[in-house]
Amino acid sequence: MGIRKDESTLMKICVCVKHIxxxxxxxxxxxxxxxxxxxxxxSILDPSDEFSVETALRxxxxxxxxxxxxxxxxxxxxxxxxxxxxxxxxxxxxINDDALAGSDVLSTARTLAAVLASEQPDLVxxxxxxxxxxxxxxxxxxxxLLDLPLVSFARSVSIDGSSIxxxxxxxxxxxxxxSPLPALLxxxxxxxxxxxxxxxGMMQAKKKSLERVDAASLGIDAxxxxxxxARERVLAIxxxxxxxxxxxxxxxGSGSSVDExxxxxxxxxxx
Amino acid sequence: xxxxxIWVWTDFAEGLPHRLSLELLVPARALGSAEAIVLRPASDDxxxxxxxxxxxxxxxxxxxxxxxxxxEPQAATLASLIEQEQPDAVLFPSTFAARDVQxxxxxxxxxxxxxxxxxxxxxxxxxxxxxxxxxxxxxxxTIDGSGPAIIQVRPKSFxxxxxxxxxxxxxxxxxxxxxxxxxxxxxNVVQESEGPNLEEASIIISGGRGLGKAExxxxxxxxxxQLGAAVGASRAVVDAGWIPYSHQVGQTGKTVKPDLYIACGxxxxxxxxxxxxxxxxxxxxxNDPEAPIFEHADLGVVGDAxxxxxxxxxxxxxx
Ligand SMILES: Cc1cc2nc3c(=O)[nH]c(=O)nc-3n(C[C@H](O)[C@H](O)[C@H](O)COP(=O)(O)OP(=O)(O)OC[C@H]3O[C@@H](n4cnc5c(N)ncnc54)[C@H](O)[C@@H]3O)c2cc1C
Ligand SMILES: Nc1ncnc2c1ncn2[C@@H]1O[C@H](COP(=O)(O)O)[C@@H](O)[C@H]1O
Numbered sequence: 001m002g003i004r005k006d007e008s009t010l011m012k013i014c015v016c017v018k019h020i021x022x023x024x025x026x027x028x029x030x031x032x033x034x035x036x037x038x039x040x041x042x043s044i045l046d047p048s049d050e051f052s053v054e055t056a057l058r059x060x061x062x063x064x065x066x067x068x069x070x071x072x073x074x075x076x077x078x079x080x081x082x083x084x085x086x087x088x089x090x091x092x093x094x095i096n097d098d099a100l101a102g103s104d105v106l107s108t109a110r111t112l113a114a115v116l117a118s119e120q121p122d123l124v125x126x127x128x129x130x131x132x133x134x135x136x137x138x139x140x141x142x143x144x145l146l147d148l149p150l151v152s153f154a155r156s157v158s159i160d161g162s163s164i165x166x167x168x169x170x171x172x173x174x175x176x177x178x179s180p181l182p183a184l185l186x187x188x189x190x191x192x193x194x195x196x197x198x199x200x201g202m203m204q205a206k207k208k209s210l211e212r213v214d215a216a217s218l219g220i221d222a223x224x225x226x227x228x229x230a231r232e233r234v235l236a237i238x239x240x241x242x243x244x245x246x247x248x249x250x251x252x253g254s255g256s257s258v259d260e261x262x263x264x265x266x267x268x269x270x271x
Numbered sequence: 272x273x274x275x276x277i278w279v280w281t282d283f284a285e286g287l288p289h290r291l292s293l294e295l296l297v298p299a300r301a302l303g304s305a306e307a308i309v310l311r312p313a314s315d316d317x318x319x320x321x322x323x324x325x326x327x328x329x330x331x332x333x334x335x336x337x338x339x340x341x342x343e344p345q346a347a348t349l350a351s352l353i354e355q356e357q358p359d360a361v362l363f364p365s366t367f368a369a370r371d372v373q374x375x376x377x378x379x380x381x382x383x384x385x386x387x388x389x390x391x392x393x394x395x396x397x398x399x400x401x402x403x404x405x406x407x408x409x410x411x412x413t414i415d416g417s418g419p420a421i422i423q424v425r426p427k428s429f430x431x432x433x434x435x436x437x438x439x440x441x442x443x444x445x446x447x448x449x450x451x452x453x454x455x456x457x458x459n460v461v462q463e464s465e466g467p468n469l470e471e472a473s474i475i476i477s478g479g480r481g482l483g484k485a486e487x488x489x490x491x492x493x494x495x496x497q498l499g500a501a502v503g504a505s506r507a508v509v510d511a512g513w514i515p516y517s518h519q520v521g522q523t524g525k526t527v528k529p530d531l532y533i534a535c536g537x538x539x540x541x542x543x544x545x546x547x548x549x550x551x552x553x554x555x556x557x558n559d560p561e562a563p564i565f566e567h568a569d570l571g572v573v574g575d576a577x578x579x580x581x582x583x584x585x586x587x588x589x590x
Contacts, residue, residue, distance in 0.1 A: 023542065034410075048523075105377060105384050134522070135386035137423075140342070140374020149453035150342060152371050155516070165457075169516070170367060171284065173462035177341060179454040189506070189523060190516055231383025235399065236411040244553075244567060248560075251574025255582030261554065262586055264570045268552055270474065270498065270531055271590060 011065035011159065013056040014121040015089065016112055016142075017049040019073050019080035020132040033102075034234040040076030045083040048127035050194035051187050056125055057088045058192060059159060066090050068119060072100060072111050078210060086197035086205035093119075097214040102227035109141035111225060114218040116146060123164065124184040128153055143184040151179050155190040275303030275393070276358040278419075279326070280349070280373070282366045287317050291364035293324045293431035295424055298391045299362060300325040300434075306358065307438070310345045311337040322438030324431060330356075332443035336452055342371035343451035350379045351445050353419055360391075360398070360420040365526070373423055382418035389428040426470070426526045427549065462517060469518065472501035473530045477520055477547070478513075479505035481536020481557060481576050485513035490577065491535065494584045503527065503547075505537050521546035535576040539564025556580070 022042050045053075056067045069084040071077045072095040081092035095111055103111065116124060124146075129136035143150035151157075154166040155174060162181050167174045169188055197205070215222050223229060247264075251257035265271045277299035282289035292307070299305035307326040309318065312333045321329050330352060336344045349372065353361070361376075363369040365387075377384045390401035398420050402410045414420045469475065476498070478491045488502070495502050503520040504513070520527055522542040532550035537543060539555070539562055547553075548567060555568040556576045565571040572579060 136370055137374045137384050140371055141378035144375040144378025153367055173460045175456050176458040177454055177456055231414055231416045233413050234410050238409045240409050246568045246571055248571040255578055257572045257574055258582045258586045
């Protein structure tokens with residue numbers, strides 16, 4: 001499996017996105033299946049993915065070409081793809097199959113790789129990590145399976161002919177990296193402010209192409225993916241509610257609480 | 272039964288083993304034989320540090336390509352080394368460089384992986400890894416199937432410890448394939464920030480949108496100076512451009528565990544708590560008595576941060 005860059009200067013960019021439970025609501029884990037409870041109405045396009053979508057749109061605006069959003073998820077994940085298309089993505093692909101539910105990192109990466117190998121993009125964009133699963137492992141595993149270089153944690157990016165350059169976050173600043181195309185890019189929230197879909201964009205998104213594929217059409221053996229094929233297994237889930245019995249002081253607007261704060265700092269030997 | 276072999280992939284910072292890798296030698300030693308993997312040029316002192324922290328063997332490949340090209344040369348060598356040596360587990364720290372190597376390795380070996388671990392144990396032969404989900408749920412996870420357990424560990428899950436050992440250094444002579452040299456590092460830019468490092472500071476003062484405007488971070492700087500503290504921030508103000516990303520605390524920023532964390536004008540969103548909830552003590556200043564941050568505070572101050580912070584700085588100056 002692999003992706004090659006053809007001679008044309010037009011860019012074909014695939015963005016991998018997820019439909020996730022709204023992160024502003026508290027997480028619910030189903031004690032039976034030990035999976036996150038996902039309900040369509042309370043799910044959204046992962047906010048982290050909006051940065052990937054924005055990056056794809058800007059690169060296609062600058063270089064010409066096509067943008068495609070891809071997700072592996074339940075039927076409701078169509079909403080995330082429509083949202084991405086409302087922002088401006090040209091078309092999308094929903095990989096939906098009951099057999100894929102509960103897929104682990106490797107199965108997710110293998111499934112996405114199967115679609116990407118047939119799409120042959122110049123660039124694949126992922127978020128550095130998803131807001132719900134939060135492993136950050138899918139993009140790197142995907143890059144390996146597709147034999148693509150991985151340009152990760154980008155805070156800025158530019159494309160020049162057949163190469164990609166980026167400023168990559170480091171602990172103490174950033175580094176400038178360069179790689180040939182095709183490549184896989186992961187972007188951070190500082191890359192660009194995501195646009196808000198316009199009303200027109202939302203109307204158009206309803207008519208844009210959304211292709212549905214299942215495991216069989218990708219040549220994936222249903223038993224090797226999803227819950228059945230998962231290598232990681234949850235043994236137990238425990239609720240830990242750690243509400244502190246802290247003290248509260250109310251400041252009257254003049255700094256009247258300062259004495260209490262100083263006393264607290266003294267009690268813990270900070271001053 | 273022979274002792275388990277637990278590998279620790281070693282990241283570097285300023286020529287020495289990264290402190291997050293040193294932390295991982297603690298569980299590695301507790302579970303069996305701790306063995307460190309160093310793929311990059313490294314000084315004798317750097318390798319000695321690993322022995323001193325409990326590594327019994329250090330596998331060292333000193334090809335400069337490991338440093339000049341990102342992840343792929345390391346992942347390729349590591350995969351070959353794993354095949355030769357068959358370790359039981361490979362632990363990775365939560366650093367930028369570690370993630371790329373680890374994730375590629377998962378794809379290459381076709382194995383399971385666990386991220387965000389805070390604890391690792393074996394019950395008989397069954398691996399049991401502790402992983403927090405959000406702020407309120409904890410899972411215990413195992414990995415089935417063959418191959419080593421690939422585990423990424425959250426920062427500060429263990430406290431690194433110099434135990435005074437010395438390691439056998441084993442050179443790694445696997446050649447780097449030029450086809451793996453694709454993502455090249457052209458330049459390394461260090462953006463110095465003043466004061467103590469956020470992740471090492473014992474006191475952190477963080478500001479959020481409740482500070483009102485960027486200029487008010489000066490109020491925090493003054494208090495931080497008074498207390499010898501580092502300055503942190505919520506993502507909302509980082510996104511607003513009030514302060515650089517390197518100050519961001521939280522799920523997509525830094526994980527900190529200071530003795531004291533003072534949150535000023537921060538609401539306490541779950542993504543922020545993910546980065547600082549482990550602080551030993553927390554003071555929150557917020558004018559909304561219902562702000563979620565108060566659920567995590569040892570001392571909650573309901574008030575205007577823009578008033579309380581400068582007053583506190585003045586009071587401390589008078590002590
Ligand atoms: C995928 C994802 C990742 C994220 N990662 C992070 C992360 O790493 N770190 C992070 O911090 N956030 C992160 N967030 C964002 C997070 O959800 C919140 O939006 C953010 O933390 C809010 O920042 P804030 O508390 O400064 O602002 P707000 O939520 O707007 O809160 C401001 C607070 O200030 C109080 N206030 C107002 N005026 C005053 C005053 N005069 N004095 C005192 N208090 C006052 C208000 O009552 C309010 O509680 C992430 C979100 C997502 C979706
Ligand atoms: N089911 C999925 N469908 C599409 N993209 C995904 C999926 N899972 C992960 N990704 C991509 O990989 C990134 C990191 O996810 P994770 O490794 O789960 O933290 C996400 O932000 C997506 O870009």
